[in-house]
Amino acid sequence: MHSRQGIIELFSTFLEFEADCFKGWTSDPILRRSMHICLDRLPQFEASEKIWTLYWYKLWQAHPNGLAERHLIAYLQEPCYWAANKTAKYCTNPQYQLSDYCQMANAEISKVLEGFNPEQNSNLNTYARIVLPNLLRDRLRQRKEADNCTDWALLRKLSKKRLVESLQWVGLSSESIAQYRLAWICFKELYISTQSTSNRKLPCPEPALWIEIAHLYNTERLSQLVSPGPALSPEKLQQWLSQAAKWTRALLYPPVTSLNLPKSGYELGEVQDDVPAQLNDSLIIQLIAQEDAQDRKRRQLKLKQTLISALSQLDRQSQLLLELYYGQGLAQRDIAKQMNMKQYTVSRRLTKNRETLLTAVLKWSQTELHISLHSNLIKDISTRLEEWLSAHLSKS
Secondary structure, X not given: XXXXXXXXXXXXXXXXXXXXXXXXXXXXXXXXXXXXXXXXXXXXXOOOHHHHHHHHHHHHHHOOOOHHHXXXXXXXXXXXXXXXXXXXXXXXXXXXXXXXXXXXXXXXXHHHHHHOOOOOOOOHHHHHHHHHHHHHHHHHHHHHHHHOOOHHHHHHHOOHHHHHHHHHHOOOOHHHHHXXXXXXXXXXXXXXXXXXXXXXXXXXXXXXXXXXXXXXHHXXXXXXXXXXXXXXXXXXXXXXXXXXXXXXXXXXXXXHHHOOOOOOOOOOOOHHHOHHHHOOHHHHHHHHHHHHHHHHXXXXXXXXXXXHHHHHOOOHHHHXXXXXXXXXXXXXXXXXXXXXXXXXXXXXXXXXXHXXXXXHHHHHHHHHHOOOOOHHHHXXXXXXXXXXXXXXXXXX
């Protein structure tokens, strides 16, 4: 459990380094103010890390790249640090320091969020600790390949998925992305056939080849594109592909100074202008209901285990008495005949066994639920105990 201040810091502070050593935590005033507003409106959940993690995650699903993502990046700073620390131990590249690896890990958080499933992985922090080291290694591998390639070799090695990610990352429209993708396909089709596949230092194509690539693009665009756009000159097509290579490198090398700074639009005005619109009360109610349902299931399971354990500790004759009475529904006189007992003995032993089980339930209720017991509650619990015994023993 966290205090109010602890929850605020958890979702609004970032790692700070000095001389490549961890210095402490720096607070983002916009995120801090955002959490203050949220907690002022819903103070009953100020100590619930789980509620606020799921709340910001649900908002992120509806509005990626907004305030919710920044709260989650702050929340996942510790997994970023441990992934960076682990990576720094096995990577010997002098180009990168621990702080660089942390920034790379920060840049991978969107992928962490995309892969997270609250129904399968209840704890986002734990999930991030598992997947971030692998994402970091993949990014370093891609960077190494990009470092050793010219723009033209990079474009040749590039997958269609990575190209589209790069174009989407800079905010191009779907029509523009389709045009760039077709230009890249034409480039690969004609350029690769003239070059060794093992050469990472591929030079810029000759002017004659650019003429061929542009001719192929201008022909194919009429049948391949919904919005063909104007014909491209060889020079313009070369400019497009050179820019696509730069955007791809930029995706692999996100600017580290931008990770903790306000995003476009957030540096203007007061944060309270934005937060109330995002503080979705119905979403909070839904998350609380889900958490309450999960808690109820956990409590019911624990109570069932407590009762089964208490039942198993009774002697075999007592267990048989309960099975005959509750499981088979026999009357006390029939049980007395079957077990060769007096009817009052059956009645007395049934009462004693019920009291033993009831004591176990009451003890569990005080320990787990922290409730004070009174006569009406004890009576209600006793009734529910008998209902449970009938249901449980009839299945035995």
